[in-house]
Structures are given as C-alpha cells and as structure tokens.
Amino acid sequence: MTSATTAHSVVEPSATTRRFAGSLVVLYAVITMIPLVWIMLTAFKSPDDAISYPPKVLFKPSLEGFCNLFTTRSRQTPEFIRSLGPPQGMCDDIARSRNMVVAGPSNYVPRFVNSLIIAFGSTVLAVALGTLSAYGFSRFRVPLKDDLLFFILSTRMMPPIAVAIPIYLMYRTIGLSDTRLGMILLYTSVNVSLAVWLLKGFIDEIPREYEEAAMIDGYTRFQAFVKVVLPQATTGIAATAIFCLIFAWNEYAFAVLLTSGNAQTAPPFIPIIIGEGGQDWPAVAAGTTLFLVPIVVFTVLLRKHLLRGITFGAVRK
Amino acid sequence: MAQIKVEALDKSFGDFHAVKSASFTVEDGQFLCLLGPSGCGKTTTLRMIAGLELPTAGTIRLDGEDVTMNRASARDIAFVFQLFALYPHMNVRRNIGFPLKCEGIGAAERDRRVVEAARILRISHLLDRSVSGLAGGDRQRVALGRAIVRKPKCFLMDEPLGALDTEMREAMIHELRALHDRLGATTVYVTHDQLEAMAMADRIAVMNNGVVEQVASPRDIYDRPASLFVADFIGSPPMNFLPFRGGLQTGAEAIRLGERDVAIPAAREAMAESELVLGVRPEHVRFTDRGMVRGEVYGTEYLGTTQIVTVTTSYGALKARSPSSRSFRTGETVGLDFRPDTLSIFDKASGRAIRTALHEGVAHG
Numbered sequence: 001m002t003s004a005t006t007a008h009s010v011v012e013p014s015a016t017t018r019r020f021a022g023s024l025v026v027l028y029a030v031i032t033m034i035p036l037v038w039i040m041l042t043a044f045k046s047p048d049d050a051i052s053y054p055p056k057v058l059f060k061p062s063l064e065g066f067c068n069l070f071t072t073r074s075r076q077t078p079e080f081i082r083s084l085g086p087p088q089g090m091c092d093d094i095a096r097s098r099n100m101v102v103a104g105p106s107n108y109v110p111r112f113v114n115s116l117i118i119a120f121g122s123t124v125l126a127v128a129l130g131t132l133s134a135y136g137f138s139r140f141r142v143p144l145k146d147d148l149l150f151f152i153l154s155t156r157m158m159p160p161i162a163v164a165i166p167i168y169l170m171y172r173t174i175g176l177s178d179t180r181l182g183m184i185l186l187y188t189s190v191n192v193s194l195a196v197w198l199l200k201g202f203i204d205e206i207p208r209e210y211e212e213a214a215m216i217d218g219y220t221r222f223q224a225f226v227k228v229v230l231p232q233a234t235t236g237i238a239a240t241a242i243f244c245l246i247f248a249w250n251e252y253a254f255a256v257l258l259t260s261g262n263a264q265t266a267p268p269f270i271p272i273i274i275g276e277g278g279q280d281w282p283a284v285a286a287g288t289t290l291f292l293v294p295i296v297v298f299t300v301l302l303r304k305h306l307l308r309g310i311t312f313g314a315v316r317k
Numbered sequence: 318m319a320q321i322k323v324e325a326l327d328k329s330f331g332d333f334h335a336v337k338s339a340s341f342t343v344e345d346g347q348f349l350c351l352l353g354p355s356g357c358g359k360t361t362t363l364r365m366i367a368g369l370e371l372p373t374a375g376t377i378r379l380d381g382e383d384v385t386m387n388r389a390s391a392r393d394i395a396f397v398f399q400l401f402a403l404y405p406h407m408n409v410r411r412n413i414g415f416p417l418k419c420e421g422i423g424a425a426e427r428d429r430r431v432v433e434a435a436r437i438l439r440i441s442h443l444l445d446r447s448v449s450g451l452a453g454g455d456r457q458r459v460a461l462g463r464a465i466v467r468k469p470k471c472f473l474m475d476e477p478l479g480a481l482d483t484e485m486r487e488a489m490i491h492e493l494r495a496l497h498d499r500l501g502a503t504t505v506y507v508t509h510d511q512l513e514a515m516a517m518a519d520r521i522a523v524m525n526n527g528v529v530e531q532v533a534s535p536r537d538i539y540d541r542p543a544s545l546f547v548a549d550f551i552g553s554p555p556m557n558f559l560p561f562r563g564g565l566q567t568g569a570e571a572i573r574l575g576e577r578d579v580a581i582p583a584a585r586e587a588m589a590e591s592e593l594v595l596g597v598r599p600e601h602v603r604f605t606d607r608g609m610v611r612g613e614v615y616g617t618e619y620l621g622t623t624q625i626v627t628v629t630t631s632y633g634a635l636k637a638r639s640p641s642s643r644s645f646r647t648g649e650t651v652g653l654d655f656r657p658d659t660l661s662i663f664d665k666a667s668g669r670a671i672r673t674a675l676h677e678g679v680a681h682g
Contacts, residue, residue: 209402212369215389216396217416217463231406 036292042285050281065282067091069108069273069290073100108287111269116294117180118265119248122187126244127237129188130195131203135225137196138203139211149200152193160190161253168257180263183255187248194247195240202236203229238305242298249295266291319380319470319503320345321366326375328361328527335361337527338375343471343520346501348494349532350514353524354550359507360475362524366505367396367473379470390419395464397474401456403448403463409435410444413462420467434466437496454485461496471503478513490516511551515539523547541676542661545668548596554625556596559610559632560665564590572662575631577609580657582674588664593671596661599625602637608652610635614645628653 013021042050044061073095081101087093092102137145167186168177176182206229214224230237252267259265270287274280299306321343328336336358343349351359364370366377368389377385384392395416403412410431417427435441438458443451448459457477464472477493478486494517497504508514514521515535522532523546531543542548548556561574565588571578574595581595604626612630624641627634628651635653645651662671670676 207400207402209398209400210404212367212389213396213398213402213404213463214415216367216369216392216394217467218390218419220388220390223419228404231404 039285040289042281043289045282045285047278047280047282050285051279062094062282063090064094065280065286067094068280068283069286070106071095071102072104072106074103075100106273107264107269108266108273111264111266112290114180114183114259114263115249115265115267115291118183118187118263119245119294121180121184122191122248123241123244125184125188126191126195127199127241129192130199130240131230131233131237133192133196134199134203135229137200139208149197152196155190155193164254164257167254171258178259178262178264183259183263183265186254186258187244187251191244191247195244198240198243199233199236202233206232235305238302242302242306245298246295320378321471321503321505322376322378322381323362323366324376324378326362326365326377327373328358328365328370329373335527336365336372339524339527339529340375341522341529341532343503343505345503348497348504348506348517348519350518350521351505351507351524352511352514352521352550353509355509357524358527359509359524363473363475363505363507367394368392369396393467393470395467395469395472397457397460397464397472397477399476399479401460401480403456403459405449408445408447409440409451409459409462412448412459413444413466416463416467430466431462434462437465437499438462452485453481454489457481457489461493465496465500465502469502471505474504474506476508477506478508478510486513493517511553523550525550540659541670542596543670545594545596545663545665545670548661548663548670552598554599554636556598556661557602557635558663559595559597559635561593561595561632562590563593564588565593565662565671574609579609579655579660581660581662582658584662585672585674585676588671592665594663594665595655596663597635597655598659599636600638601656601659602635603654603656604637604639604643604651605654606652608654610653611650612653614647614649614651616647617645 041057041059043065044063045056045059046062046064049056049059049062050065067090071091076099078099081096081099084096084101087096088102095102136142137149142148171177171182176185210228210232211221211224214228215221219227250267251265255265256268259268266287270284270291273283273287323342324340326336326339327334339358339362341349351362353359361370365372368384368387368391372385375385376383379392379394404415407415410428413434414427414431417430422430431444432441435444438461440455440458440462443455443459448456451459457480460477478489481489490513493506497517506514506517518535520532521535521538523530523538525546531538531547533541533543538547538551542551542556545558549558559574561572563573565572565584565586567584567587569581569584571580572593572595573579579595610630610632612628612635615627615629615634617627618625619641622641623638624643626637626639626645628637630653637653639645658675661675662673663669664671
C-alpha cells in the first residue's frame with residue numbers, strides 16, 4: 001500500500017488556473033483602458049498631432065487643448081497682434097502663435113459647475129429619499145407593498161428618453177426648462193427607483209433587533225434609524241450613491257433636450273467645443289479628461305464600500 | 318424594580334391568534350420563565366410586555382401603572398435578544414453605554430457605570446474590543462451589560478442562551494441565576510428548553526397554542542401538572558398516559574383500570590363517567606411481579622445511573638425509569654405498579670387535571 005500525498009489543496013484554484021484568470025483580467029483591463037488612455041494622450045497633443053496619420057503615440061506634449069478648452073479666441077491680423085503688448089500668460093502666447101488672441105473665458109467652467117451641482121444634488125436627494133422609502137418598505141406593513149414596489153421598478157422598464165417629449169413640454173409649461181432644479185428633480189426621479197430597490201436589499205439584511213434594542217434603550221424610531229440603521233447601511237448607501245452619481249453625471253439625452261444655457265451640463269457642452277474653429281480634438285479630449293476626474297475621485301474614495309456593496313447578500317457579515 | 322401584571326392579553330396577527338387571554342403576575346424580584354414549544358406565543362407575549370408589539374386586547378401593568386399602549390422607550394425595561402443585537406459599528410464600551418447616552422448621562426458618569434457593569438459581568442478586559450471579534454458567551458455578556466447598566470424596572474430575555482453551544486449554555490445558566498440573585502431584578506425569560514427553565518426560574522408559565530396552561534414553581538409544574546400538555550411537555554421522557562373510561566366521586570381513592578383497582582390521591586371533585594387519562598411519571602413506575610399492569614419489555618435506553626425501560630402494554634408503550642443495575646431482556650414479561658400518591662388524573666376532552674389530594678397545599682395563580 002502506498003499512501004497518496006496531497007500537497008495541493010482541493011478547493012484552491014491551481015497556479016495555472018490563477019495565471020489564466022489573471023491574464024484574462026489584465027486583457028480586459030487593457031481593452032477598456034485603451035480608449036481612456038487615448039483620450040488623455042490626445043488632450044496633451046497639439047491639434048496637428050491629434051489628427052496626424054499614422055496616429056502618433058510619442059509626441060511633444062502641449063497644453064494647447066486645455067487652453068482652447070478654457071478660453072474663447074478671436075482671429076486677428078499679425079500686424080494687430082504685433083501692436084499688442086507682451087502676451088498675457090501661456091495661453092495667450094499659444095493663441096498668438098496661431099494668429100489669435102484670447103477673447104475671454106469659455107463656458108466650460110460654468111457647465112462643469114452645473115454638472116457638479118446637478119449630479120451631486122440629485123444623488124443626495126435620490127439616496128435620501130431612497131433610504132427612507134426602503135426603510136419604510138422593509139420595516140412597516142405598507143398596504144399594497146408589492147404593487148408599489150413593482151410600480152417603482154416599472155419606471156425603469158423603458159428607456160427614460162421615451163418620456164423626453166412629455167417631460168420637455170411639461171417642463172416648458174411649468175418653467176423648469178433649463179433650470180438646475182428641473183434637472184435635479186428629473187435625475188432624482190429616475191434614480192430613486194434604483195435607490196429604493198438597492199437599499200431595500202441592504203436594509204432587509206439588517207436585523208430588526210438592532211432598532212428594537214435601541215427603542216427599548218429609550219430612543220425613538222427615528223433616532224434608532226439614524227444611530228443604528230444608517231451606520232450599518234453605509235455600504236449600501238455608498239454603493240447606491242455611486243450608481244446614482246454615475247448616471248446623473250453621464251446623462252446626455254435629457255441634458256441636450258432640456259438645457260441650453262443656464263443649466264447646461266458638461267456632457268452636451270463638450271461636443272460643442274469641436275465646432276469652434278476647426279476640429280479641435282485636443283480641446284474635446286481635455287474637456288473629457290477633466291470630466292472624468294470627479295467620478296474617479298468619488299469612486300476611489302468609496303471603493304471599499306463599492307466592492308462590498310455590489311456583492312451584498314452573497315456573504316453574511 | 319417592579320411587579321409585572323399581565324391581564325387577559327390577546328394578540329392576533331391577521332387570522333392567526335398568537336396569544337389567547339394570557340394572564341400572569343411576576344412579583345417584584347421574581348424570575349419567571351415563559352416556557353413552551355416554538356410558535357406557542359411566548360415570544361409574542363414577551364414582546365408585548367416590552368412594547369415591541371401592541372396587544373389586540375388586555376392590559377399590562379408595571380408596578381400598577383397601565384403601560385399597555387406605551388412606547389417601548391417609555392417603559393424603562395431592558396431586553397436581551399437571542400441574537401444579542403450588539404451594534405456592530407460600536408465597540409464593547411460604546412455598546413454598553415448606548416442606553417445611558419440616550420438618557421443624556423454625562424461621559425464621566427457613563428463611563429463609571431459601564432466599567433461597573435463590565436466588572437459585574439467580568440468583561441472589563443474586553444471593553445475596548447470590537448464586538449464582532451467576541452465569542453458567543455462574551456457577546457451575551459455584553460448584551461447583558463447593556464441591560465443592567467441602566468438599572469431598569471425589569472429584564473426581559475428572549476432565549477438569550479439559544480445561540481450558544483451546550484457547554485457555554487450550562488455556564489451561562491448559572492451566571493444568569495447568580496446575576497439575578499445579586500441584582501434582585503424582576504425578570505421574564507423566554508425559552509423552549511425545560512432544563513433552562515427548571516434550573517433558573519422561581520416560577521414557570523407554560524404556554525401552548527397561545528394559552529397559558531399553568532403558572533407555578535418548577536416543582537409544582539413537574540409534580541402537579543395542570544394539564545395533559547404540561548405533563549407531556551415537561552420531563553424527559555415525558556409522563557406516561559393510560560387512557561381509561563370511568564367516573565369519580567369526591568373522596569374516591571381508587572380508579573378502575575381494566576380488571577384492577579388502582580390507588581390514587583383522594584379525588585377532590587366529582588367527575589361523571591367519561592374518558593379519563595391516568596398520568597404517571599417514569600420514575601414512579603415500579604417493577605413487581607404482582608403489578609396491576611403487565612407487558613413485554615420492548616427495549617432499554619442506558620443513561621448511566623438509571624435506564625429507561627420501554628414496556629409494551631395494553632395501554633400502549635409505557636416508559637419506566639429503573640436503576641441501571643437491574644437487567645432486562647427484550648421480550649421479557651414484567652408487571653408494573655405505580656406510586657399512588659404521585660398519580661395525576663386528567664379529563665381527556667379538556668386536557669384539564671382533576672383536582673385530587675395531590676394538589677393540596679398548592680396555591681394556584
């Protein structure tokens with residue numbers, strides 16, 4: 001009789017399996033990163049490098065794209081430019097080399113600020129409303145609970161843009177067109193269904209005993225909710241907030257239709273840049289690159305929660 | 318500390334009648350166990366006392382004050398949950414201090430009382446640990462700490478030892494009883510485990526199908542069960558039941574069982590001819606050759622110092638407890654005799670125990 005030696009674990013994946021899985025992940029990451037990297041590279045190219053063929057991977061970095069993004073310029077005769085004093089900063093210098101002068105700031109910053117206000121505003125509102133209603137649905141005997149939940153979910157069964165025309169007419173009538181408030185309300189109403197369903201899952205997982213213990217200890221239900229339920233739901237709230245924010249931040253169709261100046265967000269503004277004097281790809285790429293920053297920062301800040309959040313229910317704490 | 322008086326308490330969840338007119342009193346400083354199988358309404362009763370459920374009818378008085386419809390937070394009680402309900406986002410110290418924070422007690426005083434509670438429960442060394450890393454018994458001690466730190470009117474405990482392993486459970490039974498003796502707090506304790514109830518309670522309320530079947534001391538519950546259910550539920554193995562038909566006169570000291578007369582404690586009420594049940598505990602069955610019931614040994618269960626002998630008789634299988642020194646052969650014919658002064662008689666239709674000399678000197682409450 002010889003005894004079998006089992007040096008390897010039966011349940012752990014083997015080294016080969018791990019390497020194969022690892023290379024798949026890397027491959028996927030590379031494929032998804034290429035467009036992003038290309039956009040970031042383009043942002044630092046000069047307009048000529050940006051449209052050169054074959055495409056340039058190595059190039060002399062330039063900030064012209066960012067200058068064009070943040071400024072409006074007007075074309076002038078070389079004589080006029082020479083008659084001006086010394087250039088006002090780097091962007092003026094670049095513009096003069098192309099026979100232009102900086103006329104003033106572009107609309108990118110106000111559009112970006114609109115995006116921030118509308119996206120974060122609607123996220124806060126959607127998550128707050130979602131948490132409260134999810135708690136209600138999770139804990140109380142609500143009449144027609146299942147029907148109400150289905151109704152809430154059903155608002156997501158069609159693409160939101162299907163109701164764009166009615167909303168456009170409605171907003172024009174009640175004066176919400178091209179207002180930040182209007183956009184916040186719109187994105188909130190789209191996101192709140194997602195928030196209710198996601199958060200209900202999380203809150204269902206929190207045993208009622210925690211609130212009951214707090215209520216017996218002398219707290220009101222609302223205090224128990226704030227002090228005991230919310231801290232335990234942070235993972236779910238963070239995950240939900242990221243999903244809501246990404247939707248509101250990236251939303252394009254409603255923004256094109258419902259905003260023009262006052263409340264216009266960055267997504268409909270960025271493509272407009274291209275029309276101003278030639279195909280200014282570096283400026284568009286610079287606008288897109290900066291546009292990515294808030295979501296990346298927000299996601300990185302909450303990534304621990306996000307990772308635990310999207311696998312919720314799979315593993316008991 | 319306080320007296321808890323529960324009167325005609327009713328609770329329905331839709332069509333389901335969970336608690337049916339439950340009444341009992343827990344005197345100041347008493348330890349009462351609500352005992353019954355799962356789904357009997359014991360936890361619902363406890364939750365109504367706590368204010369976590371509102372009764373459909375009936376009243377609950379704490380020290381004479383009607384608190385039936387009061388909010389849980391207004392009742393000044395402490396509740397210990399089966400799954401501990403320790404707040405995972407707080408450490409042990411903050412968990413124990415949480416009820417005090419609500420009362421607006423200052424940090425210094427709060428800390429003093431948390432340390433005191435931890436000392437009583439011998440968890441001082443755990444105060445700054447996270448609750449998620451604690452063993453089951455320590456978690457339960459933290460939960461108890463959260464209960465005792467506030468010095469409430471009474472403690473309500475919902476199967477607090479249910480989630481612990483056997484060894485820890487044994488230890489905690491003694492600890493809980495010792496804690497009760499030390500604090501003298503009125504306690505209502507829900508369990509489905511008769512050993513827990515027997516070991517800890519001053520009084521036991523046995524519940525079944527939403528009805529309180531009997532409220533009495535552990536000894537009375539065991540020796541003088543008020544109903545067939547209590548007799549069957551308490552004791553391991555449970556009481557033997559011998560069905561027979563007959564009537565009883567007040568003062569009768571024997572019943573007719575088949576061909577023989579069986580001596581019983583003197584009847585204190587009359588019973589017309591009806592279906593009755595004779596109840597006898599396994600340890601009150603004696604083996605004698607002249608026994609009034611005869612049967613065949615079916616098998617034995619060895620328990621160390623004693624053994625349980627199952628005997629097939631014309632009244633069904635009877636279990637008898639016998640010293641394990643005596644040996645039985647399967648199939649052997651034996652005669653059985655019962656100790657007369659310990660027998661119970663029940664009315665089969667209602668399940669109620671018929672009053673006999675057995676019940677004398679026992680206060681019913």
